[in-house]
Amino acid sequence: MRPARHPEVGDITLTGVLAALSDPIRVGVVRVLADGSERGWGEFQAPVAKSTLSHHLRVLRDAGLTRTRQEGTRCFVVLRGGELRDRFPGLLEAVLAAAEEEDLGRQVALKPAPGIT
Amino acid sequence: MRPARHPEVGDITLTGVLAALSDPIRVGVVRVLADGSERGWGEFQAPVAKSTLSHHLRVLRDAGLTRTRQEGTRCFVVLRGGELRDRFPGLLEAVLAAAEEEDLGRQVALKPAPGIT
DNA sequence: TTCGATGTTCCACGAACAACGAACGAAAGG
DNA sequence: CCTTTCGTTCGTTGTTCGTGGAACATCGAA
Numbered sequence: 497m498r499p500a501r502h503p504e505v506g507d508i509t510l511t512g513v514l515a516a517l518s519d520p521i522r523v524g525v526v527r528v529l530a531d532g533s534e535r536g537w538g539e540f541q542a543p544v545a546k547s548t549l550s551h552h553l554r555v556l557r558d559a560g561l562t563r564t565r566q567e568g569t570r571c572f573v574v575l576r577g578g579e580l581r582d583r584f585p586g587l588l589e590a591v592l593a594a595a596e597e598e599d600l601g602r603q604v605a606l607k608p609a610p611g612i613t
Numbered sequence: 614m615r616p617a618r619h620p621e622v623g624d625i626t627l628t629g630v631l632a633a634l635s636d637p638i639r640v641g642v643v644r645v646l647a648d649g650s651e652r653g654w655g656e657f658q659a660p661v662a663k664s665t666l667s668h669h670l671r672v673l674r675d676a677g678l679t680r681t682r683q684e685g686t687r688c689f690v691v692l693r694g695g696e697l698r699d700r701f702p703g704l705l706e707a708v709l710a711a712a713e714e715e716d717l718g719r720q721v722a723l724k725p726a727p728g729i730t
Numbered sequence: 731t732t733c734g735a736t737g738t739t740c741c742a743c744g745a746a747c748a749a750c751g752a753a754c755g756a757a758a759g760g
Numbered sequence: 761c762c763t764t765t766c767g768t769t770c771g772t773t774g775t776t777c778g779t780g781g782a783a784c785a786t787c788g789a790a
Contacts, residue, residue: 537766537767538766538767546767547767547769547770549767550768553767554768568766569765569766569767570765570766570767571766571767
């Protein structure tokens with residue numbers, strides 16, 4: 497497993513972020529993470545194969561939207577909210593509000609986290 | 614020439630808008646139109662073939678970002694700023710500010726409008 | 731009518747992308 | 761050791777996208 501690169505805040509590009517957010521599933525993931533909490537990979541429930549979900553997680557990470565941490569065999573993901581707000585003020589809020597209004601990304605939900613009672 | 618459809622305000626989707634804005638040239642066009650003025654097709658100067666520019670204009674129109682009016686053989690384009698702000702509050706401003714900060718879409722400029730002296 | 735200017739549309743190409751299954755690799759437990 | 765679990769990576773397939781060139785349609789002017 498590669499060490500999972502994350503771009504620096506300054507290297508996050510607008511087109512990269514917008515492209516990453518132009519997919520409903522990825523918007524759904526961001527919505528789930530919007531409260532700032534860290535989520536385990538397995539908590540996500542989406543109508544795609546796990547390899548596809550892994551791909552989407554990777555796109556979000558490469559675009560600088562999320563940060564991934566690995567702990568043993570599982571990995572956890574968290575939204576880079578602060579850095580994003582710092583770099584693109586208002587963008588995240590606007591997108592999240594619009595997504596909420598459209599109920600975009602509703603296909604992505606949370607499983608009842610197993611083991612984390 | 615087709616009558617050029619424009620989506621209703623309510624039919625504008627977030628993913629559509631974000632996808633449309635994930636291309637530097639289209640962001641450049643939006644930046645040029647950001648002051649609300651109506652521009653002639655020929656005023657745009659971009660490093661692409663005219664068919665490609667026409668395609669980008671079409672993508673922006675289909676996504677609901679711009680409105681196209683035809684007058685004789687030329688056509689004019691204007692940003693649907695009010696409607697966009699109404700549907701996705703803050704989104705346009707955030708994107709424009711971010712684009713400004715990155716100088717994204719600088720490849721798109723204005724020719725000195727010929728004939729409109 | 732004939733010409734030129736202006737955009738649109740069609741077609742084709744290469745690149746990028748989304749999706750899946752399968753194989754792989756790294757812990758953790760038996 | 762072997763097995764299970766978890767996530768990545770690979771190979772493939774089909775679709776979409778950006779691009780340019782050529783052909784077409786429309787209007788104004790000569």
